[in-house]
Amino acid sequence: MGPDDVGDPDPLTVRGRAALAREIAQSGVWDAGGDPGSRWRAAFEEVPRHLFVPYYFLGVPGGYERLWGEHPDPERRARWLRGAYADQPLATRLRDGELVSSSSQPSLMARMLVDLDVRDGDRVLEIGAGTGYNAALLAHRLGDDHVTTVDLDPEITESARNHLAAAGHRPAVVTGDGARGCPERAPYDRILATCALRSVPVAWLGQCAPGARILAPLSTGLLALTVRDATYAEGRFLHTPAYFVALRGDSRGATPVQHIGGLPRRGLRDELFRFLLTLTAGSMDPNEAFALFEREGRPGRERFGVTVSGGREWAWLDDPEGPYVWGLGASP
Numbered sequence: 619m620g621p622d623d624v625g626d627p628d629p630l631t632v633r634g635r636a637a638l639a640r641e642i643a644q645s646g647v648w649d650a651g652g653d654p655g656s657r658w659r660a661a662f663e664e665v666p667r668h669l670f671v672p673y674y675f676l677g678v679p680g681g682y683e684r685l686w687g688e689h690p691d692p693e694r695r696a697r698w699l700r701g702a703y704a705d706q707p708l709a710t711r712l713r714d715g716e717l718v719s720s721s722s723q724p725s726l727m728a729r730m731l732v733d734l735d736v737r738d739g740d741r742v743l744e745i746g747a748g749t750g751y752n753a754a755l756l757a758h759r760l761g762d763d764h765v766t767t768v769d770l771d772p773e774i775t776e777s778a779r780n781h782l783a784a785a786g787h788r789p790a791v792v793t794g795d796g797a798r799g800c801p802e803r804a805p806y807d808r809i810l811a812t813c814a815l816r817s818v819p820v821a822w823l824g825q826c827a828p829g830a831r832i833l834a835p836l837s838t839g840l841l842a843l844t845v846r847d848a849t850y851a852e853g854r855f856l857h858t859p860a861y862f863v864a865l866r867g868d869s870r871g872a873t874p875v876q877h878i879g880g881l882p883r884r885g886l887r888d889e890l891f892r893f894l895l896t897l898t899a900g901s902m903d904p905n906e907a908f909a910l911f912e913r914e915g916r917p918g919r920e921r922f923g924v925t926v927s928g929g930r931e932w933a934w935l936d937d938p939e940g941p942y943v944w945g946l947g948a949s950p
Contacts, residue, residue, distance in 0.1 A: 631666055634703030639663045641705045642725045647732055658731050661758040662724065668702040670751035670781045671721050675709040676701070682712065710749055711774065717863060719774055721749045722812060729858055733842060734808050734833050736760060741805065743768070743825070745796035745834070745865070746812040750778030750785075756810075757787040765789035766803045768796050796865060799825045806830060814862040817946050818926050824848040835862045837897040838889075839919040843926070852938065854923040859889065880905055890916055897922065897933055901944040910935075910942065 639662045642648070648655030673686030685698040701708065707726075711719035731752075736742065742756050747769035756765045769775045772793045779791040792800050796811070797819040804825035811834035822832060823845055832843040832851065840860045843853035885891045885908045894917075898907045911917070917935060924931065924946060925938045935942035 630699060631668055631703075634668070634699065635663050635666065638667070638703045638705060638724055642728050645725050645729075647725065647728045655732055657759060658728060658755070661731075661755045662728065665751070665754045665758055666785055667721070667724070667751055668699060669784045670749040670754070671702050671708050671710060672781075673698075673710075674701065674721070675712060677709070681715070682709065718771070719748055720863060721751055722862070726858075726860060727752055727755070730810065730812075730833060730840065730860075731755060731759075733840065733856060733858075734810055735831060736808055740764060740807040741803075742766070742808045742810060743800055743803070743806045743822075744810050744812060745799075746863075747775050747778040747791060748812055750781040750791070752810075752812055753778065753789050753791070754782055754785050754787045757782075757789045762787055762789045766792060766800050766806075768792040768794050768800050770795055797821065801825055809833070811835060811865070812862060813865040814860075815865055817931050818843065818851070818924065820849075820926065820929060820931075823851055823926065826851075835860045836924070838893045839897075839922070841924055843924065849929070850927045852923065852925045852927075854921075855919040857918055857920045859893070859919070881908055885911070888916070890918060893919060894922075897946075898944055901946070914942075 639659055642662060643659065648659050668687065673684055675682040675684055685694060685701060687695060687698050689695050689698065705723060705725050707723045708721040709717050710721055736759065740760060741764050742760060744753055744756065744767040747753065747767040753765055753767040767778065767789060775791050775793045782788060782791065790803055794800060799822050805827040806825055807827050807830050809822050809826065809832045814835045818834065826845040828847060830845040832845060834841050838859055838861055839855040840858050841853060841855050843851040845851040881904055891908065891911050894907055894911055895904060914935065921936055922933060923938060924933050931946045932943050933946045934940060
């Protein structure tokens with residue numbers, strides 16, 4: 619479905635989508651995807667992001683500034699539209715000054731969609747409805763009937779449903795606990811989480827077809843799992859860094875890095891070590907984690923993986939049965 623089908627004749631929004639697709643293309647995301655990459659590019663060129671962010675918040679000294687598409691000042695409306703088609707994440711929902719929902723950075727969304735490796739006919743479950751924009755991109759590629767998106771907050775799902783309808787899409791939008799998946803719409807060939815996890819919900823495996831792929835942010839990376847059956851999945855992290863709002867309902871926060879004493883400053887500043895520190899939270903002493911990090915030559919994300927088997931879950935470095943293995947998702 620193209621923009622003309624959803625009543626979007628404004629040449630500014632048409633140019634905005636084209637410019638966003640060009641900016642994402644510069645990262646090389648779609649080159650790696652071959653023909654599938656070109657199909658995702660078409661989705662970004664045709665799905666109008668501004669319909670999914672009728673307002674958003676920008677961080678300013680002392681708080682946030684709200685930009686919205688119906689502001690009486692034309693300059694502020696123009697700023698809102700430019701921001702809607704910028705390759706940047708947008709805060710879309712605040713509660714008591716805390717971010718609870720956002721529209722992710724489009725280039726990261728593109729990377730995740732390519733890495734999801736969908737095929738025609740695949741059924742996809744998205745965990746974290748957000749604004750509905752990502753579900754619209756999936757629906758553009760696969761068709762509405764093949765996409766389910768779930769979120770715990772009924773305000774978020776209602777808003778996403780309205781945004782999707784405005785853009786001409788009607789995938790299944792479900793209010794529920796994403797950690798439990800959506801069994802009534804199973805089985806799924808792909809599960810994509812757009813919220814940060816501390817561990818992989820075992821319930822997802824039972825809703826997957828054999829060979830399904832799960833792509834989810836965990837720690838500060840993207841974990842790609844292949845599901846063998848309802849009790850077993852295994853995979854590695856991609857090299858891509860990823861920072862997302864935590865899965866709603868998961869109150870287990872990792873200890874802030876700045877509150878961990880005794881670590882060298884060079885470790886606290888190292889983004890790869892911060893990934894390892896979060897991945898090992900509650901299972902490995904931070905200083906032990908730093909010693910491992912230095913001993914192994916600052917290992918990148920792609921050297922780490924996760925195994926889910928028989929209700930147990932563990933992370934590992936290089937080898938799931940090697941010397942560096944630890945339980946995943948423990949409370950700090």
